[in-house]
Amino acid sequence: MDDDDAVRRLLADVSIEVTPRETSALDETATVLPAGTRVYVTDLPNLELQQTLDAAARVREHGLRPVVHLAVRSIPDPAALDRTLGRLVDAGVADLLLVAGSRAPAGSIENTLQVLESEALARRPFASIGVAGHPEGNPGVDEGAVDDALARKDKLAREGGLPLHVVTQFVFAADPVLGWERRMRDAGITLPVRVGLPGLTSPARLLKFGLSCGVGPSLAVLRKQSGSVLKLATQTYRPTETLRGLARAVAADPGNLISAVHLFPFGAVVPTARWAASGQKDGLGEDAARS
Template identity: 85%
Template sequence: MDDDAVRRLLTDFSIEVTPRETATLDEAAAVLPAGTRVYVTDLAGVDLQRGLDAAARIREHELRPVVHLAVRAIPDLAALDRTLGRLVDTGVEDVLLIAGSRSPAGEIENTLQVLESEALARRGFASIGVAGHPEGNPGVDESAVDHALARKDKIAREDGLPLEVVTQFGFAADPVLGWERRMREAGIRLPVRVGLPGLTSPARLVKFGLSCGVGPSLAVLRKQTGSVLKLATSTYRPTETLRGLARAVAADPESLISAVHFFPFGAVVPTARWATTGQKDGLGAESA
């Protein structure tokens, strides 16, 4: 049952690359199913054109680019409209809105301002992602985060925007499942794409987990990896987290969880290969 549930959850998995990792696309595209969503990460100091060039290469490989848009880097709604126009001209049909860690360049401070404008609706994007934080957002009150997501859900229903939630990565299923139930009880009905780390070193994941505010599930990673030597030399696989999510989704037809998204942290090709194998065959021997 576990492998069948995992296969279903992996049917529409996605993965991301940075604009600096486009050289990996040739090899990754050889294993990724056609039409797989490949997110293009926003990097501070890297201009939008680099992201657009990456999106064009993704399309050349018959994959589906999803461009991160850090809205605080955009000074005003007029500039936003021009930016969205550049995305459309490149053939981008899907975006992920994030606030971004930088200080606002102008009047746009958060993704709600963008969603409440008419710019997105005019462009007719196929999907618009917004961030979810099952383990909290560093420096932001939990109730404020929940309220913002409820407002986004309301906008999606009232304006017909194709919103979905893409969560921060984590190392355990329970925090995600508890958060998803809480969101559902609050009336939110946005589909959820759960973030999972890719096949990189546990030491690197601990570093990113600390900087991103991943709390309860970070303890699970430390327990799984054990010694400092193993932390430094082993390769992490999100097998148990994926199985826990898949079992819960299979047992609850009302679950908002629809897919998973992989954050490879440099391990784009190994992560793509592992996820594609799991989609076809279940996890099997890859559970180690």
């Protein structure tokens, strides 16, 4: 398998995310990405759940598959969790991404394991449930605790039949995530992994988000690639080389847990969708990389 074939294979089930305020971008996004592409709808602070549900409905209207983020620390107690999950199901949401969220807990729910182990979730047959992966660490959280939590989620999936997958924080280089994947696999974890990649936005914007999200070793790669402050302000970042590195590794190792990539556009939804669609068709040759 050559590099372009490996890239096409990894992009075949690409996913992308939008905020509830960016749904106008779906008009064009739906014309370039295949029908049924997963579109993750982010949970923004200060937005009501209904706004997220309305955004998910728009994703569905465009022939795409909505995956709703749920920041569990915003849910105060099991009764509220039951009501929230009920509203999601009633609105036709079949796919979730559970994250703790950066805000302080509103009540007794502090982490996603509490939701995964809850009776409220067990009663509802979601088609897929994503959980967060942190190849370069989670700010303020001990690495051992992060690894242990993922191992417990993997056990829930295997023993309880939960349809879990991992979506990682975004990375700027392949090596850190490949090392993390190997470590997780050696620990017995079998969950499929979607690797987060930044979309086609400015390196300066990515540096800002990378520092706030705790992205570690691969952030140095972005700095090296970006060069001067002037270039940071004027160029557009493309995750082409990171994707190539991931695709080569997955093609060479059939046991690799990485199954797809997930794109964080940071506002550049349409250009990022076009880039992914070009890669699905052309394998990110030089012309596709400049799309």
